[in-house]
Amino acid sequence: MESTVKKNSNTENNTTIKTTKKTSKKMKKFLSYAAFVGPALLFFIVIQIIPFFMGVYYSFTSWNGVSSAVEWIGFDNYKQIFTNDPKYYDSFEFTTKFMFAAVVISNIIGFTFALILNAALKTKNVLRTVFFLPNVIGGLLLGFIWQFIFVRGFSAVGDLTNIDFFQLPWLGDASTAFWGIVIVFAWQISGYMMVIYIAALQGIDTSLIEAAKIDGASLYQMITKIIIPLILPAFTICFFLTISMAFKIFDLNLSLTGGGPFNSTQSVAINIYQEAFTYNNYGVGSTKAIIFFIIVAVFTTVQVMVTKRKEVEA
Template sequence: METNVNPATSQNPRTKTRIVEGVPRRKVKWKNILTYAAFVGPALIFFLVVQIIPFLMGVYYSFTSWNGVSSVVEWVGLANYKKIFTNDDAFFNSFMFTTKFMFAAVIISNLIGFGFALLLNAALKTRNILRTVFFLPNVIGGLLLGFIWQFIFVKGFASVGAMTGIPFFQLPWLGDEKTAFWGIVIVFAWQISGYMMVIYVAALQGVDNSLLEAARIDGASNFTLVTKIIIPLILPAFTICFFLTISMAFKIFDLNLSLTGGGPFNSTQSVAINIYQEAFQYNRYGLGTAKSIIFFVVVAIFTTVQVMATKKREVEA
């Protein structure tokens, strides 16, 4: 039996699919765009207002002689940069101090943090309490921490040295250039090691214990386990920790300000303190922003080289 099909009422399934699915797809697309804008938009605006726009304004002011107060902004071109590179020994001395401090602080902080992580990764009954104790200094603000340790160095160590006669406690910790340098390193490492410990602990918990057990059965020592198996497996954690400690050490300000204030005789003055004094104490805002741009470029170079080098080691491992 032949069935009559009315062409006017017939529908092509493909056409019908396009019509039915086409409209919802456009609606879903706009819905997704609006959803992303609602979540990402405020954060993006906040980032632009707080980070990008001030940075671009700082680049502009670095080519001016603005004092930070006057409404008159005079364009001076590269004069600020020429002055920094030809006639600003204090800035380069602060750079040398900050660079030496960065290397010492990064090595010591990561060694302590990794050591704490290895200790807490073991089956200790008190490891949860120890994690809290080791991480607690990172919660304390830099200024408060600096004043606490200033009291410890000046009053506490002096009292212990007078009672025991131990030369270590009788040193002029904040009154001499060398001991003041190591005093800042000690406090920085004490503050930041707990933070590094948390990252290393998270990485160690991802290591397959069967690999370690197999290596122990083959006669590997604990030192071999750490250097040949554990460290290569958690190299991404080292990349993160090195990046964080390098950037934090370079940008040290509040701890340095509260401990020594840059003294004695500006021997422990960090770059951040030098820029702060230039811009807000001496009212040379244009010169201060020029120093900050140079500082930004140097820190970016250091961190980029470090990340590239450690990422390369990750691939090789």
């Protein structure tokens, strides 16, 4: 009897010790995860989540952004925007056109750079740095630099060469100002896209390319039939990034044209900024921001779904 009792007690002690060890291991894992993820999660909640829900709340109010009086007005702001705010629709039209042009041009340039620099060039590392460098420069600074180039630099070159391209009123006319912003955006962001495409290209099995060359495939056939289908996930990422960046353009637009001439190049972000902080209609500005968020979220979600389906088909 005594031996049986001792065995049972020893078994219980061993079980308790094992349970305690497992609990301590789980606690250590939790604390290590919390130490690494906790600060980032806290900042994300404070900087992103809380302001977002505050914006949703203020979109149903009439508030000037300064006074303590916040009046709940329900869906009046939404009704006003959908029925009587032509400037908001104009800014959406400009932003949508800009997005399509910027996405196509940026990805073509980035993919072309990636194809060139993926080859065995002696200067490829230097060129990668040079092409990526514009992405490091801040948008406002970049805009002011290109504003000087468009206004003073192009004018000086045009006077010397009499080439019509350099004599255009790049930031003074609606059509040329539009393409001026597209050029600067593509110049800034194409290097970033290039890096993603290079990473994808380096994952391709070189034996496939060599076999295609032996079979007599042209460069166009290798790009369209082999390379692009194999790196479609990279296109999904690049399209998502360029679409979201182009939709949310603010700093380049502000420093290059400020939305001019005559609001012809005013992006949605600038329209929201002016509504909230220039005209002191914080409630209406929040409403515009929420509508803008929903449209961008739907657009990017559809884009990812479509391109992911293409990946599966390929």
